[in-house]
Amino acid sequence: MNVDKIIKLNNKYGICSKCGNKYIGNGQGGIYNDEYKFVRWCKCGFKVTVFEDGKEITERTNISQLDKKVNEDETLRDFIKTSHKEFYETELTDEYIDSLDEIKLSILVDYLDDLWLK
Ligand SMILES: [Zn+2]
Numbered sequence: 001m002n003v004d005k006i007i008k009l010n011n012k013y014g015i016c017s018k019c020g021n022k023y024i025g026n027g028q029g030g031i032y033n034d035e036y037k038f039v040r041w042c043k044c045g046f047k048v049t050v051f052e053d054g055k056e057i058t059e060r061t062n063i064s065q066l067d068k069k070v071n072e073d074e075t076l077r078d079f080i081k082t083s084h085k086e087f088y089e090t091e092l093t094d095e096y097i098d099s100l101d102e103i104k105l106s107i108l109v110d111y112l113d114d115l116w117l118k
Helices: 003-013 076-088 094-099 102-117
Strands: 029-033 037-042 046-051 056-060
Touching: 003 029, 003 037, 029 094, 076 094, 076 102
Parallel strands: none
Antiparallel strands: 029 037, 037 046, 046 056
């Protein structure tokens, strides 16, 4: 995707059109682009993907669920990080976790859940 397009998309989506959040990183959301697409997501769950041909997909992600408690003392995000560290000895970054869409996130959580049961 060329720089002009990316700048336009950054201007259009830099501020979340759902909740007005302008921050990225630290669990706030993020922006990603490569030669095929531009993706902007936000902690509120808003996510838009714009393809090179101009096609846009807006979706709701599970991101807002990530920081909700799943039990007494951990959030879903904590669970993912703790489990990944336990089994792979590396910690996933917030950026990585936030970049996952709902489907990838549920696959990851199911997978980690399975590992605990073994
Ligand atoms: Zn938002």
